[in-house]
Amino acid sequence: MFSKVLVANRGEIAVRVMRACEELGVRTVAVYSEADKHGGHVRYADEAYNIGPARAADSYLDHEAVLDAAEKAGADAIHPGYGFLAENAEFAAKVDDRGFTWIGPDAQAMESLGEKTKARSLMQEADVPVVPGTTEPVTSVDEITDVAEEYGYPVAIKAEGGGGGRGLKVVHSEDEVEEQFETAQREGEAYFDNDSVYVEKYLEAPHHIEVQIIADHHGNVRHLGERDCSLQRRHQKVIEEAPSSILTDDLREQIGEAAKRGVDAANYTNAGTVEFLVEDGEFFFMEVNTRIQVEHTVTEQITGIDIVKWQLRIAADEELAFEQADVDIEGHAMEFRINAENPAKNFEPASGTLETYDPAGGIGVRIDDAIRQGDEIGGDYDSMIAKLIISAGDREECLTRSERALSEFEIEGFHTIIPFHRLMLTDEAFSNGEHTTNYLDEVLDHSRIEEAVSQWGPMNDGSETGEEDEEPTERDFTVEVNGKRFEVSLEEQGAPPITVESGNPGGNSGMARPPQAQTEDEEESVSVEGGDTVTAEMQGTILSVDVEEGDEVSPDDVVCVLEAMKMENDVVTERGGTVTQIMVGEGDSVDMGDVLVVLE
Structure with missing residues (x-):
């Protein structure tokens, strides 16, 4: 087994991996951006290294910064978690070239299955049904319209390196093709460093079923049952469960064997997920996620198998210790993603101070998180701040236990989607397992979401601020020596609180500004020549500016x-x-309230 593992990720998944490492006696290394210097994964790790500014492209996606940190730490392996570099075959190859062990499938298998067109071709050769469409990337609008003419609208344009709904655009008519083509390419480049896209027939109301697989270097391939991930918003999963309630025993066996057949043909090792769309009793291969999944937790709950530990063991060349017949599916499990979003405002990202954080507990309740009360939740990264996983003897008990747990889960300081989850547990279609992938976007009455937020939303969403408490001020200072992080904490009676700006693009987020101090950039951003202003409603990065002065x-x-x-x-x-x-340009980082454009 390894002696030290660097986790090239952040948040709850980084902590999840570190916990598995700790139980195996392996030391852990965190990497963090300026925005994450007080992050939970940084607190948990045995040691941590700064790898750059808040922008992911300059930190978590920076290959050399991550590898340099691994060398400084003396790590012997790198676990990528999910997202960021987890499905980047080029990075996986660099990890191996620099003498580290990559905890995941090898670069060749990642390239074969991670790029969706190659994966579709491979699955066809392995006699796995695929959704009709292209098996090569498309480079023009005409190629997309040709597919639409052959199979009919709607069609889906998908980023070749994509996953989790990133870079997926649905086209309903010819006049939408060009805009959606460009958007899919842009998202693919931004999130996966790959602007290549392909196109396939879009199934409008399928169930989304995925099969967890795990394979070692000794020729053993196992599947750990399926998960139903059909409840989605804009192709983003929000509630996942296992096993699926819509599969017959025969169809379940067919899908499981197809998943094993497909990954075996790709010489795949380590953990992965084969995703299918199921409609009218037929199933079609969609993609392979060559990494651990957000929802791996529900599979762990119904099988008792720690998937992350097996990732580590397989990377250390251990052989799987169980046969397919040994995989027992017991009970039912659901995962609720606790996102910092306001469901009543079209799930608009939220941010602020975590004034109250009191997760649910009790039998059958698991919490995966990396936060604590008092943390600042910014807008630099994914909106998911925690995961609530419920397990029970059957689906009915799981639903009632979920209701109890969500009613206990208390978060104040900003909006989360907990009220939405509570609504879904009272929703007939979801309770009966009749929902499909289009249910949230096209069927559910969204006025019900507004009512749920009004009923169960936070008492304080951060829109009002009270007077500061006259209590001792705790000052946390971060000292970095050669990029390695050390912390010093001081407590001072009667001192003014220090305000630290999360994700400060200037790179000085560890320093407190003097009162009323202002940078030249800030002065420019608010010095407008009269007129109405268009401001940022959230913190983020400008992807494009679509107007010019005089327009x-x-x-x-x-x-x-x-x-x-x-x-x-x-x-x-x-x-x-x-x-x-125009106050901003492409690539600029902005905070909530920043002026973007001035109108006259």
């Missing part, structure tokens, strides 16, 4: 696109006018 705009016109928590958000005007000033 005439109408109400609801898009002036720029803001990426926040891995979601693209159109910034629109409330009224018409003439653009007189």
